[in-house]
Amino acid sequence: MASVTLGVIGCGGMGSDLARNAQKLEHANVAVVSDLDEKRARTLAEQVKSTYYLDYGALLARDDIDAVLIASPPFMHRQMTEAAADAGKHVFCEKPMAPTVADCDAMTQAVTEAGVKFQIGHVCRYHGTHGKVRELVASGAYGTPTTMIVWRIGGGWGDSHPNWRYKLAESGGTLMEVNAHEIDFMRYVCGDVANVSAIGGTYVQTRHDYPDVTLVSLQFTSGAVGFLQSGNASAIGGYGGRVDCTEGSIDFPAFWGGGATIDTKRFDGEREEIAIGDLDFETPVKAEIRAFVDAILDDTDTAITAADGRAIVEVARAAYRSIEEGGAVISLG
Structure with missing residues (x-):
């Protein structure tokens, strides 16, 4: 070959x-x-x-x-x-x-x-947790998504990182340099985004010329709604989420780490647990x-x-614009 x-x-x-x-x-x-x-x-x-x-x-x-x-x-x-x-x-x-x-x-x-x-x-589309959540939603076993919430928060870049990371024009800010993964994951599960609104500000990482805390609301063309918590101002941090659907829910409070699980439950069923450590996936x-x-x-x-890549940048740019405009709803497309 x-x-x-x-x-x-x-x-x-x-x-x-x-x-x-x-x-x-x-x-x-x-x-x-x-x-x-x-x-x-x-x-x-x-x-x-x-x-x-x-x-x-x-x-x-x-x-x-x-x-x-x-x-x-x-x-x-x-x-x-x-x-x-x-x-x-x-x-x-x-x-x-x-x-x-x-x-x-x-x-x-x-x-x-x-x-x-x-x-x-x-x-992240190739990570076990992300792939399994998408598979569970796509199976239809829990109905169609109504709400998807993802949070990824942590501390700052630190002095060892190059200056471009601190500049929106060069890095795209946290929403692109880091949360491109989370926005893409939300699109991967719920589909295209119709409009965006956001609030946020700079509280800890004053070296940035972009917000270090951003809360983003998404309306998907499917009718589902989403919420992304992003930030570089948390001393403890966290990375997880959940998807609520018309017939059940999929909860993943941590994407990885010791003992991390994906918990699922249909309205008419029992709660089930999938150990992330047991998932079989390639690096x-x-x-x-x-x-x-x-x-x-x-x-x-x-x-x-390229369309997938562009969509993430469009969402992130709309979120930054919304913050500048006091939380205005920004339509995409």
Whole structure:
């Protein structure tokens, strides 16, 4: 069977994780990595037994590279995607797709006109808890969703993180840099979002130029409603949620961790418990790269599209706008 030769752009934590997992796939090979920081590039190249460049343009100029994995800061995603598409390379782009909807549209146009594959790294779709919750809802055993609530809160970035994380124009703020996963998960379960309203502010992480506490209300086109609690101002933190449906409920107070469970109950049944530790699933990062590689080899649509990436940015931008407008309801589409 054929294989896909990959180049990795961005050798930070996520780029390194992508490269190491891609190298474990039987039909993929990481031939080259690129980063402005030579130490990081050299370290990753040694780990995956590849070569490295400081200039990603040199990576794109190589004829043997079939596709790229982009794991740079979000504000660089557009220029790198456009350059990769122009070079005829398939593109896997880390979340968020870009900090603005306009950037997302430009990226979509670039890959469409070039005829290359494009996938967004909404990796939580491949996690056992997220996948199981979606499976339970999609089964119809609990009826149709009426309400979905998700919370993901924690502390700040810390002084060791680069400055771009503190800037909305470069990172997309917490709603995109972190909660792209949760917004995508809510869409994955409940469908497209019709309108958004939000309240929030900056209370602890004053270095940010965006809110460190955000409460977002979502109205889905299906009629279901959703609520997302996001923030970088919690000393204890938490990550969980629940889905209430017309015939029952699915509760997951913690997505992972020792003893974490998914609890389900129909109105006419007994409460049941699924141990998250018992779920059988592939390492999520490896699974998402496998899906990307398979789409290239089989010439099929990617699992998580540019439209999916754009939708998350649209929701997040609408939430920030709503906060600025005193909690106004912002219609999408």
